[in-house]
Amino acid sequence: MEPDTRSRILDAAENLLVQHGLDGTTLRMITATAHANLAAVNYHFGSKEALIEAVFRRRLTWLNEQRIAALDALETAARGAPLKPRQIVESYFGVTIRMAAASAEGRTFLRLLGRTYTEPSEFVRSFLAEEYAEVIARYKAAFFKALPDVPQEEFIWRFHFMMGALSYAVSGADALRLLGPIDDTDPEALYARLMSFLIGGLRAPLPEIHAKAVKKPRARRAA
Amino acid sequence: MEPDTRSRILDAAENLLVQHGLDGTTLRMITATAHANLAAVNYHFGSKEALIEAVFRRRLTWLNEQRIAALDALETAARGAPLKPRQIVESYFGVTIRMAAASAEGRTFLRLLGRTYTEPSEFVRSFLAEEYAEVIARYKAAFFKALPDVPQEEFIWRFHFMMGALSYAVSGADALRLLGPIDDTDPEALYARLMSFLIGGLRAPLPEIHAKAVKKPRARRAA
């Protein structure tokens, strides 16, 4: 058991939130698991919402810094030249999957994050937007530079689809049982699987909606 | 306003569940929106959980029947020959997207479904598993027949990724605001976009994990 109450509460909350959701997790469940008094949450964090925010920020800030650092490294190496789309995708999702591969805590958190991304209460969405603002701006810019001919809207959708695939990939254990018994304990394999799927999706021909906006058929390859 | 209380409750519940989640939606919210008495839920459905189950079953049964019918049609036309993977994907996700395109109610339901798929309470998972059992068995069989060389595990993962992309595609409106302002009001365009992404992902080269199991490099194309 960890030394300070504050950390124990954060860990307990993280685990319970991913199991029971934001509303389904009660302060009494959390404090019981953390071996802390019920009032400890309000003492250390101020409110349940503030605790939830702290649970997210604790790892999300770091994660997004890593993503930006990864992009920085690529851009420095490229010396102003556009990056390959594939590099950009690999840096964004690679950082994420590496977090999942590194520790069970990372996996738990990413499952929580992926799920929350589609069902955000208003207060969750507001600090998520804040946390993501810089990463999204940087990656969008990199992509638009890499693929000036691809309509920006199209790319945003694809990025969105990719995040959906990622979300299901990390939250796999639960939902996958529907599809059949499979092994989701090997993060390396998951990384390889997801990445090849994502790149395949990213490089797919643009849908017909854009056909008129493009000149040569060959140019209908997105990447 | 619809005639009978039962339907009004189902509709109100569907709309509120997608907005506030399973736990966040209260019976009082539902009955107020449905212009019904609080006790009406327990009278018509027995409990809140039973109501939620009814909300899902009302449309999910039909949806899965459609998917099976679509597969039936393909297999009849093929006269015992394996289908093209692309046909299979198009039939499964095509039916889904068509439901989203057909009505606002369909879209609402699919957003609810996509979200619930990753965050199921135990009672939700049990009836979801029941509802999906046949569809999944049929589509898995069709895929394994179409792609006998692709490891089954690999395909299950890809299908899982596709469902993630689908989930984010239909629940788009909320989460997409993080990525930037885009138009998600055109279901036709969404269909085209998602489908080309999915086929791209499905046809991507298999990840290196399987490299040893495959003979010729060319064979590493999944579809």
Add this chain to the structure above:
DNA sequence: GCAGACTTCAAACAACTGTTTGAAACTGCC
């Protein structure tokens, strides 16, 4: 028009929610 089944209603139920309180226990520092 009336009996019998079905449906609606207001009110209350116990259980649980997040939060607050004020006293107790503990901590490090002089």
Add this chain to the structure above:
DNA sequence: GGCAGTTTCAAACAGTTGTTTGAAGTCTGC
């Protein structure tokens, strides 16, 4: 040892939750 500051604790708070109750209302078939 004693005193500030921090942390923990049991208890209670008002509000909300899903569910139940029994009476009132409505509809159908004869």
